Amino acid sequence: MKLTEKKTETPITAVELADPAPEYLGAMDASREFSVLNLYRQDFAAKEIENEAFYLDLNLFPVIDKMTMPWGKAVRKLYMFLPKTPEETAFRRGVNADVNKEPVYRALLTLMERLAHVREMREEKEKTSNRLQRAVWKLREAGAYCSAYEELAEALSRVELVSDGMKEFLRSLTEILTDGGFRQMKKETEELLSEIHGIRFVVTYEKDRVSVEPVDGQTAAEGEASYEEWLARFDGGAGAGMPNPFVTDSTLTELEAACLEMLKSKKPEFFRALQVAADHETEYERPVLARFEREIPFYLAFRGFRMEMERAGFAFATPTADEGKPMEARGLYDVALALMSYPEGRPVISNDFYYGEGERFFVLTGPNQGGKTTFARSLGQLVFFAMMGLDVPAKSANVPFFAGIQTHFSVEESVETGRGKLMEELVRLQPMMEDWRKGSFVVINELFTTAANYDAQIMGKRVLAHFLSLGCKGIYVTHLTELADESEGIVSLRAMLDEHGVQTFEIRRGSAEDTACAANQVNKYRLTYEQLKERL
C-alpha cells in the first residue's frame, strides 16, 4: 500500500521509461561557465528530472530529502542526475574530498550564510520606492557580497586544495576579486556608509511643521536643554535610549524622506555622492560565482548529513574506483534504514561483500525478514553514492564506474492501470532490458512471484542471462533457489539464521537450501502452541 502511495509522488509509467536513451552528457559545453558539479559545464538546473525508478526502490528519497531539507528544492534537484562518465565522477570525488576538509567546509558554510543575508537585503530593497534609500541599500548589498567572497578566498588560500574543481574555482575567484570593478565598488561602499554614519541633525516638529538643521560637532542645538537628561530623574537613566519612532518600517517613511529632502540643501556634497551612487546601478554578481552558489550546496548538504549520521555511530568512507580490483565493500549498511532506525535506538546490521574474478551477479535467497531486501538496497545505494562522487555508507569500498542503475522491486497491484501483477512487472522490466542500458548496475527484488513456479524459474533465468549478456553487474533477490545454481558469473548468497533458527540479518556466500523459515518467525514472536498456552 505504502509503495503505491509513494509511487503517485513520482509516477514512473512504462511510457516514460520506454523513452529512448537520454542525450549523452559527456560533452563539454564551452559556452557555459565553470561548474564544481559538472565537468562538462552543462547545467542541471535547466534539465528535466530523469525520474529513474531506482530512487524510489532504493529508498533514496527520504535520504535525499533529509540531506537537502536545509538547502531547498533546487539543491534536491542536483541529486536527481547521475554523472555519465568515470571522469565526471572522479571530478566530483575530488571536490567532495576538499569540502570534507573542516576549514573548507566551515568557510563554505559561512559564505552561504553571508549570501543568504545578501539575498534578504536584495528582497528588502525591492520594498522601497525611495531612490536614495535604494541606492544605499544596493551599495550595502554589494559590499556584503564582496566581503563574503573575499573571506572565502582568504580561507581557501590557507588550505591546500587537491581537486581540480576547487583549484579552478579559487583561480576564477581570485581573478574576479582582483579586477578593478570589484575593488572600486567595495571602496566606494565603505566610504559612503561611513559618511552616512557621521551625519547628525536636529528635527523640530511644532505647530504642524517639521524642519531640520544639521549638527556640526557633538553639541545639540542652542537653547534646548536636553529633555533626555531631565528624564533621568524618574529612573536614574535605567530606561534611557529612545528607539527610532519609525523603526517598524524598514523602508523610509514619508517623514524621514521629507527630512532627508530638507537635509539635501544643507549638505549638498554628501547627497551629490549619494546621487552618483544611485545613478550607477552596477551589477555586482558574477556568473561563475552565481553558479558556484547554486551548486556547492550539493556537497554541503551531503557533508552535513554525513556528520549527523557519524554522530549517531554510522560510518562513511570515501570509495576507490579501481577497475583492476574486485568491487567490494566492508561494513555496508542501508542508510535509509539507518536514518529511520537510529532515533528509535534500533540497531542496523552491516555486511561485507565482494565480486570475485569473473563474478557478475549475486542471487540472494534465504528466510523471510532475513535482511535480503535491505542488503540489496544497500548495494544499490553504495553504487549510487559512489557514482555521485560522494562518500558511501560503509567502512570501506571499491566501486567501479557503471553506466547507470536499474532496479526492479515488486509493488502492489496497480489500481490505476488495472493490469495484473505479472503484466505490471513485465511492463516495468522491458525498458530496463534495452540495449543502451549496458554496463548498468542492476538490483532485482522478487520477480514473478505470482507466476507459476516453473514459469518463474524459466523467466528468471532468461532475465539473468540477458543482463549478463549486457555486461551488467547486480543482485537478484528471489525465493527461487533454482536460480542460485552456480553458473557462469553467478554467485549464490544466503541470508543467515543463528543456531536457534533466528534471523541474524547476515548475508554470506553459500548454496541455497529450501528451509522452512516461517517457524522461526513464529518462535521469535512467541506464538507457538506451548508459548501461547503459557501466555494465555
Place this chain on the structure above:
Amino acid sequence: MKVCLLYENRERAENEPYYDTKSIIQDLGLPVLFSAASKELTYENGELKQVEAADLFVSETFRNVMMTPLLTAEEIAFRQEVAKDFLAAPKFARELYRISTETVTKWNELGRGVRDRIRQGNPVMRLTTEIRVLRLFTDSLSEIRALLKKQENLTSRGLQAFRKEFFEAFSEELEKDVRKVLEDTSFYMAGLDTKKEEVQNTVVKPRIVFECGLEDGLKFSSVKLLAVGSEDVKYIRPGSAGDKLRKFMSAMTKDGVSTTEDGRLREDTQKLHLAVVSYLMKRQKGWMDGFQTFFDQLRLQSAFYLGTVQLTEHMERLKLGWCLPKVCDRRDLSFTDLKELSMALAQRVDVIGNTCELRGKDVLIVTGANQGGKSTFLRSVSLAQLMLQSGLPVAAKAFESGIFPRIFVHFTRREDSAMNSGRLDEELQRMNGIVEHIGDGSLVILNESFATTTEKDGSVIAYDIIRALSEAGVRILTVTHLLSFAKRVYEETKDAPDSPVEFFSAERLADGTRTFHMIRSEPELTSFGLDLYDAVVGKQGKA
C-alpha cells in the same frame, strides 16, 4: 515602597496559617466576628443611625490575617501600636482604605490584569491606558500624602515609618515632575478626554525636538530627545477662511514642511507622537514600578485595621468592655470579665463574663452542669487567644496569656450527631491530624471529645491522649463529660504541690440555679443532666 503595617519591615507573614482553620472558624463561631468587622456603624447625634452593609474584602482580609498567628510579643506589640493609632483616628483608617480601594478598582477598570491582552492590542489604546494609569497613580498618591500630612499624632512605629517612607518615595518634587510630563504629553490625550477645541476654542499641539543620525538604510538612528511640550493653539475650523489663510501662509514659508496637507506625512506624525509619549511613559516605570504592589498592599493592610476599628465599635455598641491583651508565660493565663464575643455579636447583647487566674498550669479540665456555660467559657478563652495573637483588642477588662503559634480545636460536632460507628473513627482521625502537626508552642482545645463511645472507653482514650500531649509540653483546655477520666486525673494530681492541672466547674448554687460562672472545683460526679431533664421534661410531665 512597602506598606509594612501588619509586620515590621515585611508585607506578609513568613509563617503558615493555623492548622485546619476551617474547624477553628466553624467551632469558635468566627464568621459573625468577621462580619461585624466588615460593617461600619454610622451614628447621628450620638444615636446609632445605621449598620452599613458588609464589605466582603474587609471580612475576607480580616479572616486571613486572623488565621495566621503572630509569633512574638514584639510582633504583637507592633500591631497593637498601629491599631491604637487607628482606633484614635478611625476616619484615617477609613480614608486609607477608601483611597486604596478606589485606586485598585479604577486600575482594574483600566484593564490591569488583562495587560497582556492589551499589550497585543491597539498601541494607541494601550498608550492612553498607560497615561490614565499614570494620572491615577499621581492623583491617588497625592491624596494619600495630603491625608498623611494631617495625621500629627501618630505614635506607632509602623505608621511613623510608613509616613516617612511615603514622603520619600513620593516626594512633592517627584509629583511636580510627573505632572510636568503629564502636561507635556497632554497633546496626546487632548482629543480623547476633553473637548477643548469646542469648549475653549483652542487645540493642543505637540512640540517635539530631537537630535538623530542615520543608519545604513538612511533611517533615523540614535534618537535623542531635546524637547517635548504641548501648546494651546487657536482652533481653526477646516475649510474656514482662517484655514485657507493658514494654508496660504504655510505654502509661503520656506523653512520646514507642513505635516497636515499630506495624508502619509500626517500618519507619520501620529507615529512620532506615539513613540515619544510611549517613551516618556516607559521612563515613568522607573518610579512607578515601586508602587506596583503598593495599592494592593495598602488596601489589604488598611482593611485589617479598618476591621479592627469597626469590630471595636461593635463591642462598644454592645457595651462590652475591651482591652489590648498582654503576653505572659505560656503556663500562665489570667483574665478579668472575659466575654464570649461571637455569641454577644450574634445575639447583640452583653453576656456574662468570667474571671480566672492560672499560674504554672498546663492542663485545664472543665466539668460541670449542662447548659452551665462550659462551652461558652472555652470558646471565650480560645477566641481571646486568637485575637491576642492577631494584635486585636479582646472583649475583657484584662487578658494575659502566652503565645501559642499552633492552636488546634477538637470539638464534638453537633450537626453530625446521627449516631453511627463511624463517629469515633472520625474523631480519632481528626485527632490524628492534630497530633501530626503538634510542635513547639501548641495549644489543644477539646470540647466534649470522645463522647461518641462509652464513658469507659472514652475516658481511657482521653486519658492517654491528654497525658501524652501534656508530657510533650502541649497546653490543653478541655471541657468534658468523661467524669471517670476527670476523677482519675484529679486523684493523681490533687496532692502534688505543683500540680500542672487545674479543674473548673460551672457554678451551681445550692438551689440548683446556674450562675454561668466557672469556678475552681473538684470534678463533679454528675453533670446534673437530671436537673435539666427535670427542667425540660420532668416538669412538663408533672404538669
